[in-house]
Amino acid sequence: MRFLPTEEQIAFAEAIDDIVEGAGGADVARAWADGDTAPGLALWEQFAELGLLGLRIPEDEGGFGGSLSDLVVVFERLGYHGVPGPYLESVALLPGLVDADTRGELAAGAIATASVDGVAPAALDAGVAAQCYLVRDGALHQGSVTEELESVAPTRRPARLSPEGDGTPLDPAALATALNEASLAAAAMLVGAGERMLEEAVSYAKVREQFGRPIGEFQALKHQLADVRVALSFARPLVWNAALRASEADADRAVSAAKISASEAAVLAARVSLQVHGAIGYTAEHTLRIWLGLAPALSGVWGTPAAHRARIAADLLSKEQ
Template identity: 80%
Template sequence: MSDLVVVFERLGYHGVPGPYLETVALLPGLVDDDTRGELAAGLIATAAVDEVAPAALDAALASRRYLVRDGALHRGDLADELTSVAPTRRLARLIPSGDATPLEPGALDAALNEAALAAAATLVGAGERMLAEAVSYAKVREQFGRPIGEFQSLKHQLADVRIALSFARPLVWNAALRVDEPDEDRAISAAKVAAGDAALLAARVSLQVHGAIGYTAEHALRIWLGLAPALAAAWGTPDFHRARIARDILTKER
């Protein structure tokens, strides 16, 4: 899991498109050994999970599509395409096709945990990129004859982003190291919430630093501005993960 965190943080930093999270983090725990070998050999696959991630990423481009429904894994056919707040995320609904394979008990929960952790690492990477872009632009954008990076209020906002990301990353690594431990769910949920909050803060501050140019479709910043809210809500919404943390705390206090 530590390797997974390293890889997905860099994918988030560079805004790499594609269903890598589904291929690398989610599906290996759900498919059979032969398909797992194909995934390891480079097969690009995508998946949708009812009530958790109902739309599959890049379904039109993936070589293999899966749909998890009613505790079983189905091969999926493309139904209709959807829009996303992230320009690099092309979503689609799937319909089941062919025979279904029942999932082993606990397999889906474990796979969703890996997906949530991969999403958290991607969010940290995206947040780091937006912070880097904001700091770089603050050095060259001028107001009143001075670079805006010299203004104290802006320094405080950038520092808040730095602190949020610096607190989120250890939580992501902690979750990676606690796989298969009793408090795994709580650790992953804490990482997902913190990473999502930090990335959303980075998005707001970075957009403010860039000003009007940050709103334009031509500016590369829009890749990460869309990625942050999309992934913050994917593979378990903030409400879902906060509720899971609360249940774990309350259960242990009884």
């Protein structure tokens, strides 16, 4: 198994970096958090032109036909930049649940979002989505917003949906696969967000001074930053392993291990990064707030760590019987 990106994937990741930085970098997420979605929607259109939105849609349906490892590369960069919008729902979850015509619309740039009872009970950014879906009782429904909610992440706008009309029954295997892809995408985003918070913390530790010395020189802080580095370095191979084992019998377990490890690493990165930044990290003006909220928010959807641990335990116990 290859746990490293190919040259093509590295080039794709660099293209994402260039597009986001050209659009304003973290200012896109900052504007979205403040209620200005225009920069984020313009970025969505650029990604549609790049082919990113059709990443998991077959080429004969207008998509990119990318692999799960491609998905990991893309969503790690989206997490690193804190890119706002329902990318996970449009790119990772829905292509495996909707019909071919709708997949073509998604590949062309249509914004879609979805909620899944028991897994992701609120749909993200329904206010900017042209299509809203609700997965309930094994069926896919068109959804309408009934309640807007708040999130710990300033760039996330969750909403509860209610079903409209009769739903379309989903194949249980297709639904399970789509949910695994959504969990994998969330894990990759968490790794990317964790890397960004670690980078921000290390940079700030070099310039913030206490007792006449940069705080990065203090051994205790070095240990905490090293713990984050180790956690992220262990999480990334698990995410890649899950992408490469999607067709194996233990695919569910691999995805759960990846989501648990990525969630814990990102939450640790958030805690240490906030400690490094001190009071300034709490302020609305500092861009760190984008990732500080993103880590716990993504950790709590598409399977909480507790839910994924339970799935691993159930899988292991079933093999012992």
